[in-house]
Amino acid sequence: MLKIDKQALAAYITLRNAKVHKTIEFGEEVFLDLDSNGNPIGIEIADITRSQEVGLFHKIARKYHIPELNRFHPEALRKVFA
Numbered sequence: 001m002l003k004i005d006k007q008a009l010a011a012y013i014t015l016r017n018a019k020v021h022k023t024i025e026f027g028e029e030v031f032l033d034l035d036s037n038g039n040p041i042g043i044e045i046a047d048i049t050r051s052q053e054v055g056l057f058h059k060i061a062r063k064y065h066i067p068e069l070n071r072f073h074p075e076a077l078r079k080v081f082a
Contacts, residue, residue, distance in 0.1 A: 001013070001014040002014075002077075004080055006080075008046075009047055009048050009049050010044065010045060010046050010047065010048065011044070011045045011048055011077055011080075012042055012043070012044050012045075013042060013043040013044075013045075013072070014041070014042050015040055015041055015042055015043070015066065016041050017041070018035040018039075018041045019035065019036070020033045020034070020035070020041065020042070021034055021035050021036040022034045022038075023044075026043075026056065026059075026060060027053070027056040028050060029045060029046040029047040029050050030043065030044070030045055030046070030056060031043070031044040031046065032044075032060065039064070040060070040064045040066065043057075043060065045074070045077070048074070048077055048078055049078070053074075054072075054073055054074065057069050057070075057072045057074070058070055
């Protein structure tokens with residue numbers, strides 16, 4: 001599920017529903033919410049106008065075994081804000 005906040009120029013990708021235990025910065029303006037077991041539950045892009053590398057999302061996909069993230073492209077998301 002994708003939530004967009006056009007006013008804040010932010011986006012949140014929900015991977016699964018769970019309580020956030022910890023948030024880590026995974027890249028510039030990209031934050032990963034983790035559950036109590038360290039499993040990812042969501043990704044926040046705090047400023048979509050900043051250049052996000054596709055490789056960053058591929059890195060998250062590899063590290064946390066989320067292959068569907070390999071289809072994500074930040075440029076497509078930026079177009080929503082245009």
